[in-house]
Amino acid sequence: MPQNSTKITASLGTTKPPRLIMPRIFAFAPNRDTLGATSYLIVDKIGNILVDCPAWNEVNQEFLQSQGKISSLIISHRGGIGKNVMQLQQALNCSVIVQEQEAYLLPEVEIKSFSDNLVVNHELEIIWTPGYSPGSSCLYWQQQGGVLFTGRHLLPKSPTEIVPLRTAKTFHWWRQLNSVAKLQARFNADHLKYILPGANTGYLRGIGYIDNAYEQLQALNLTTLRSMEAI
Numbered sequence: 001m002p003q004n005s006t007k008i009t010a011s012l013g014t015t016k017p018p019r020l021i022m023p024r025i026f027a028f029a030p031n032r033d034t035l036g037a038t039s040y041l042i043v044d045k046i047g048n049i050l051v052d053c054p055a056w057n058e059v060n061q062e063f064l065q066s067q068g069k070i071s072s073l074i075i076s077h078r079g080g081i082g083k084n085v086m087q088l089q090q091a092l093n094c095s096v097i098v099q100e101q102e103a104y105l106l107p108e109v110e111i112k113s114f115s116d117n118l119v120v121n122h123e124l125e126i127i128w129t130p131g132y133s134p135g136s137s138c139l140y141w142q143q144q145g146g147v148l149f150t151g152r153h154l155l156p157k158s159p160t161e162i163v164p165l166r167t168a169k170t171f172h173w174w175r176q177l178n179s180v181a182k183l184q185a186r187f188n189a190d191h192l193k194y195i196l197p198g199a200n201t202g203y204l205r206g207i208g209y210i211d212n213a214y215e216q217l218q219a220l221n222l223t224t225l226r227s228m229e230a231i
Helices: 058-066 085-092 100-105 173-186 213-218 222-226
Strands: 019-022 025-027 040-042 048-051 070-074 095-099 111-114 117-121 124-128 137-141 147-151 155-158 161-163 194-197
Touching: 058 085, 070 085, 085 095, 095 100, 095 124, 100 111, 124 173, 161 213, 173 213, 173 222, 194 213
Parallel strands: 048 070, 070 095, 095 111, 147 194
Antiparallel strands: 019 025, 025 040, 040 048, 117 124, 124 137, 137 147, 155 161
16 A cells, blocks of 8 residues: 555544454444445455445555455445545555446546446346435345345345335435335345345344345335335
């Protein structure tokens, strides 16, 4: 790392190191810069994948460098964009991937954008799921029985339940529910085991993931959800 690279101290985040929540997946402590969003690192022999922006402090920088080459930072939604994306890219020498409708939010960063879907490698695919934000996306990893990183598209409401949440910041609620329907049709019980949300991870009580993800996804009643008011 260059000696003049930016190092944000723990005053903007936590000094807790990332923790291993399942084989080859680390979860970072919630990032204050992204309103408590949780970032993840997928350890892959082809090149590690960073999902959303962790706090850019010394603890996280040293951890990331200790894990080997970071090939890509994937932004799952506008709320996952930290204020140090350019410094992160320069320090880690990684590509930054974001859905095309939110590329304008990173004018000074060299990015790779996509429209509907993007195959990152033979195990990883990004699926556009607009609604929470215009470029909201989920990352599907084929390992561990199938893992879906959902950003703020789907969030926990208990240690075992996930829902889409309609809030004042929701871009388009019905599009979000259409994106839920898209995921319900896409997966089956053999290919989706876990959901790793990008926020509200305190509900998971230290486990770090939602199990039985396919059943939880299919249990969502879109007719009932359409009538929900914003919170």
